[in-house]
Amino acid sequence: MRWALPSGKAWAPIPGAEEWFSVQLSANEGAAFGLFQGAGAVFVFAAAVVILAILGLYLTQRGMAWPVALALGLIAGGAAGNLLDRLRFGYAVDFLRVGPLPAFNLADVCLLIGAVVLLGWGLRRR
Numbered sequence: 644m645r646w647a648l649p650s651g652k653a654w655a656p657i658p659g660a661e662e663w664f665s666v667q668l669s670a671n672e673g674a675a676f677g678l679f680q681g682a683g684a685v686f687v688f689a690a691a692v693v694i695l696a697i698l699g700l701y702l703t704q705r706g707m708a709w710p711v712a713l714a715l716g717l718i719a720g721g722a723a724g725n726l727l728d729r730l731r732f733g734y735a736v737d738f739l740r741v742g743p744l745p746a747f748n749l750a751d752v753c754l755l756i757g758a759v760v761l762l763g764w765g766l767r768r769r
Contacts, residue, residue, distance in 0.1 A: 648666060648667070648668050648738075649668070652667065652668075653665045653666065653667040653740070654666045654667070662742075663741070663742060664739075664740065664741055664742075665740045666738050666739065666740070667738065667740050667746060668736065668737075668738050669736075669737045669738070669746045670732070670734040670735075670736065670737075671734055671735040671736070671737045671746070671748075672733075672734045672735075673686070674686060683729055683733065683734060686725070686729065686735075687726060687729050687730065689722075690722040690723070690725060690726035690729070691726065693718065693719065693722045694719050694722050694723055694726070697715045697716075697718060697719040698719070700715060701715070708764070710760055710763075710764045711761065711764055713757075713760060714756075714757040714758070714760035714761040714764065715757065715761070716757070717753040717754070717756050717757030717760070718753070718754055718757035718758065718761070720750070720753050720757075721749075721750040721751065721752070721753030721754035721755075721757060722750075722754065723750075724748070724749065724750030724753070725748070725750045725751070725754075728748075728750075735748060735750070735751075736748060737751070
């Protein structure tokens with residue numbers, strides 16, 4: 644059985660919900676959710692800096708609150724996932740389509756959730 648989905652072809656895992664959710668491969672040379680297309684090299688550098696900065700925080704900060712650690716882990720993991728795609732293919736592989744949103748991948752979801760948790764924690768602490 645072949646699991647690869649040809650580029651441009653969509654698969655709707657939920658019959659009748661094609662307009663709401665589908666799987667469709669696309670090459671993303673920009674940032675999360677297809678923003679800033681064509682700036683792939685910038686995002687390779689940015690992802691490496693983010694991952695190293697978060698790793699540095701984990702190694703130097705003792706007693707980090709678990710929501711902050713979780714958020715930073717999600718951000719580092721998402722950045723690493725997209726970085727690996729960019730190093731391997733030259734672009735991030737996006738494959739999830741939800742409603743009118745641009746295609747995205749699980750790494751983008753991790754980045755978004757991590758950023759929301761970090762923002763929420765920061766606002767809560769005020």
